[in-house]
Amino acid sequence: MPMSLLSSVQNKCNQKVLLFCDDTGSRECLQRFLAGQGFDITSVDNQREFSDEVSATPYDVAILDLGFSDMDELALVRYLRTQTATRVIVLSGRSSSQACMEGYLSGADNYIGKPVDFSVLSAALNSLLGRCSPLQRFQGECSGGSSNSWVLCAANRELIAPDKTRIPLTTKEYMFFTCLADGNSDVVKRADLLKSLGYEQNEYGHKRLETLIYRIRRKARQAEFFPLITHHGYGYSFSVDLVTRKTC
Numbered sequence: 549m550p551m552s553l554l555s556s557v558q559n560k561c562n563q564k565v566l567l568f569c570d571d572t573g574s575r576e577c578l579q580r581f582l583a584g585q586g587f588d589i590t591s592v593d594n595q596r597e598f599s600d601e602v603s604a605t606p607y608d609v610a611i612l613d614l615g616f617s618d619m620d621e622l623a624l625v626r627y628l629r630t631q632t633a634t635r636v637i638v639l640s641g642r643s644s645s646q647a648c649m650e651g652y653l654s655g656a657d658n659y660i661g662k663p664v665d666f667s668v669l670s671a672a673l674n675s676l677l678g679r680c681s682p683l684q685r686f687q688g689e690c691s692g693g694s695s696n697s698w699v700l701c702a703a704n705r706e707l708i709a710p711d712k713t714r715i716p717l718t719t720k721e722y723m724f725f726t727c728l729a730d731g732n733s734d735v736v737k738r739a740d741l742l743k744s745l746g747y748e749q750n751e752y753g754h755k756r757l758e759t760l761i762y763r764i765r766r767k768a769r770q771a772e773f774f775p776l777i778t779h780h781g782y783g784y785s786f787s788v789d790l791v792t793r794k795t796c
Contacts, residue, residue: 563587565610566634567579568612612639616643637669698710702795708769731786734785735782738783742757786793
């Protein structure tokens with residue numbers, strides 16, 4: 549894909565990109581390229597910084613340069629897929645069919661072999677993000693004037709996305725989103741969620757809550773973007789307006 553086309557897209561919408569790479573030379577090279585393409589790029593070189601960034605900021609896409617000897621290489625991919633709405637591009641020196649399959653099964657949106665062809669990386673980014681990042685589209689920075697609010701419908705017990713995607717909810721899932729709606733985009737503490745959902749204030753209760761969140765995220769994959777943010781060890785928040793209605 550021509551670089552000029554990608555640049556014109558990103559001049560309209562600054563996508564937030566998180567780069568995880570433990571090799572200084574590769575990280576600096578990738579960061580210069582991404583910044584030159586207009587991305588709002590943040591780079592980290594270790595798992596702790598990665599976790600801190602993901603917990604604090606909703607990123608549109610994460611680029612993971614795999615090749616770590618002291619950790620499960622695909623653990624970060626699985627984490628991003630199950631706990632966030634961030635799209636994932638994996639860069640890896642392992643290019644066998646088995647390695648690619650493992651990457652995709654772990655949750656990668658794109659799996660690119662190394663050495664990285666920047667034109668391929670550009671095409672992958674453009675394919676994932678389109679004309680504007682999902683995060684910013686729903687925040688209204690690149691919208692055409694339509695509402696960016698999500699709707700929690702009581703009558704049908706559904707969560708309705710701005711793109712009209714309807715996500716059916718169980719009773720507990722509906723109660724969870726009611727708590728988030730009452731929080732007005734603030735972080736709702738895990739302890740408060742456990743109490744509202746009728747879960748025990750112990751390890752078993754926390755596991756039940758995490759299972760509930762996992763099911764919700766799986767359902768929400770049909771939507772273009774899902775703004776549920778995990779604040780590790782503390783609670784959850786919804787990064788855009790969540791409106792409750794009796795009928796929809």
